[in-house]
Amino acid sequence: xxxxxxxxxxxxxxxxxxxxxxxxxxxxxxxxxxxxxxxxxxxxxxxxxxxxxxxxxxxxxxxxxxxxxxxxxxxxxxxxxxxxxxxxxxxxx
Numbered sequence: 001x002x003x004x005x006x007x008x009x010x011x012x013x014x015x016x017x018x019x020x021x022x023x024x025x026x027x028x029x030x031x032x033x034x035x036x037x038x039x040x041x042x043x044x045x046x047x048x049x050x051x052x053x054x055x056x057x058x059x060x061x062x063x064x065x066x067x068x069x070x071x072x073x074x075x076x077x078x079x080x081x082x083x084x085x086x087x088x089x090x091x092x093x
Contacts, residue, residue, distance in 0.1 A: 010073035019047050024081050044074035
């Protein structure tokens with residue numbers, strides 16, 4: 001499995017997307033005390049490590065490679081979620 005295949009697989013994972021949406025919602029609720037980017041960065045790393053270590057899968061890539069590509073996928077998905085939220089706030093006015 002190539003890295004591109006692994007990235008596309010992780011970008012389309014509904015469990016990962018759901019966890020990141022929940023992370024974003026939690027960040028919005030605690031934004032006044034903890035800020036924006038620190039919780040998102042910590043959550044992205046947490047999700048990237050959690051999914052390969054908890055889900056039984058038959059991937060033929062090493063664990064560290066799945067985590068590194070997972071961090072990239074999480075950053076991409078969080079950027080899309082943050083962009084959609086910013087667009088929603090802008091058009092709501």
